[in-house]
Amino acid sequence: MISPHTRDDIWYTLLDVDREARYFNRISVRYGKIGNAVRVALFVVSATGAFTLLNQWPWWIQLIITIALGVVLAVDFWLNPGKTSIVLHSISVEYKRLEDEWRELWNDVNQPDASEDDIREKSRHLKQKMSMIDARVRDSYTGLDDKLNEKCADETYQVMANEFNVEYPS
Numbered sequence: 001m002i003s004p005h006t007r008d009d010i011w012y013t014l015l016d017v018d019r020e021a022r023y024f025n026r027i028s029v030r031y032g033k034i035g036n037a038v039r040v041a042l043f044v045v046s047a048t049g050a051f052t053l054l055n056q057w058p059w060w061i062q063l064i065i066t067i068a069l070g071v072v073l074a075v076d077f078w079l080n081p082g083k084t085s086i087v088l089h090s091i092s093v094e095y096k097r098l099e100d101e102w103r104e105l106w107n108d109v110n111q112p113d114a115s116e117d118d119i120r121e122k123s124r125h126l127k128q129k130m131s132m133i134d135a136r137v138r139d140s141y142t143g144l145d146d147k148l149n150e151k152c153a154d155e156t157y158q159v160m161a162n163e164f165n166v167e168y169p170s
Contacts, residue, residue: 002109002116004087008122010109013158014102021095022152025135027145028088035081038072043070087140094133101126108163 049065105122108114161167 017099019156024092031081031085041072
């Protein structure tokens with residue numbers, strides 16, 4: 001028989017891992033879009049700059065285009081959205097794999113022959129994996145979008161409530 005404490009620990013960690021997978025998937029898509037916008041802006045500003053030089057527009061237009069190019073390059077260098085998107089996507093994939101393992105453990109918890117010691121050992125092992133992913137997050141991502149995080153948590157609760165027939169207070 002599995003103790004209520006162990007059941008709750010596994011359940012809430014499963015919810016947390018699902019939320020993390022959703023969050024980092026969405027934030028990686030956001031950085032991908034930023035990267036694409038920066039590339040388009042670089043192209044437009046560079047092409048406009050080249051066109052300006054060929055047509056010898058006034059110096060102030062050339063100055064504005066040069067400043068715009070510098071700003072776009074600085075944003076690209078500072079955010080590095082392409083690389084960030086790839087890293088965050090790989091983190092979301094790792095969380096999704098970990099979520100699958102937590103789901104399996106949750107199913108094991110609900111088996112009549114489940115052993116408290118076995119479940120706790122598997123839980124410790126999965127928490128070690130989770131801490132390694134969390135360390136990658138700390139190394140790769142410093143921001144947190146609270147609204148997106150809340151949205152992902154709400155989606156997690158809704159999906160899990162439907163899938164596992166659990167009710168959550170509003």
